[in-house]
Amino acid sequence: MTKVVITGSGAAYGVPSIPRGWGVCDPHNPKNRRLRAGVYVQTDDAHILIDTAPDLHAQLEMLGLDRIDAVLYTHTHADHLHGLDDLRGMTCCMGHSINFYATEEHIREIRKRFSYVIADGAMHKARRPELEPNEICAMHEFRIHKTAIMPLAFAGHTMPTTGFSISGGQVVVVPDFQIIPPQTLQYLQELNVNLLIMPLTAVCQEAYHAGLETVLHYAEIIQPKRCILTHMGIKCDYEAVAKMTPENMMPAYDGLTIEL
Numbered sequence: 001m002t003k004v005v006i007t008g009s010g011a012a013y014g015v016p017s018i019p020r021g022w023g024v025c026d027p028h029n030p031k032n033r034r035l036r037a038g039v040y041v042q043t044d045d046a047h048i049l050i051d052t053a054p055d056l057h058a059q060l061e062m063l064g065l066d067r068i069d070a071v072l073y074t075h076t077h078a079d080h081l082h083g084l085d086d087l088r089g090m091t092c093c094m095g096h097s098i099n100f101y102a103t104e105e106h107i108r109e110i111r112k113r114f115s116y117v118i119a120d121g122a123m124h125k126a127r128r129p130e131l132e133p134n135e136i137c138a139m140h141e142f143r144i145h146k147t148a149i150m151p152l153a154f155a156g157h158t159m160p161t162t163g164f165s166i167s168g169g170q171v172v173v174v175p176d177f178q179i180i181p182p183q184t185l186q187y188l189q190e191l192n193v194n195l196l197i198m199p200l201t202a203v204c205q206e207a208y209h210a211g212l213e214t215v216l217h218y219a220e221i222i223q224p225k226r227c228i229l230t231h232m233g234i235k236c237d238y239e240a241v242a243k244m245t246p247e248n249m250m251p252a253y254d255g256l257t258i259e260l
């Protein structure tokens, strides 16, 4: 069985955002209160986090885990990375390092910002264990224990971003994006995706984020069994988005748990 938890369904500033507040989101609907985006996937043999939002402390508390086998990074924007320090509590309690997986350029940036927690960084021995970088490349599958992970390239954000297909399309996590490059789209089209998790930062297209029209267009091509929208900002009211989406698609909320 695979379990998926949306640990945070918000865009970069969360909802309510500081200082713009709730925007069009109904503050009386608890599903509109959103931590920064994160996904947890638990397969038969692996506990996997996708990104470490600045809200990771609250998210780890929500999950109540005593073990993490791997962290997969989509990219290095602060809202996807800056909770990384909270992993140190996990490594201390596990007694060994956590492997994280990112592209070469993303590892370089993570090393720069968090050298003190990287395995070969300048951290004092007494504070080990720490985090172990593993370089990945789009369309080169790797495994966490027996769980297969396929990294996928996405485009149109301010930097190249990485998505992940877990267990042969059982779960596909799409990162911040505007364009799905042809090779990635063809791969997803042929995959028979069970659960597709896509970002919807705002209903209308923004400078570096796909809007609902684009998301619907790609979902139509990929034809997943189910699609969950996450990474929503203050222009995405839960009920309003739910009304605009087809039957097999729904907006996420913090703590949404899906068992596959």
Ligand SMILES: [Zn+2]
Pocket: 011, 012, 077, 079, 080, 176, 231
């Ligand atoms: Zn983001």
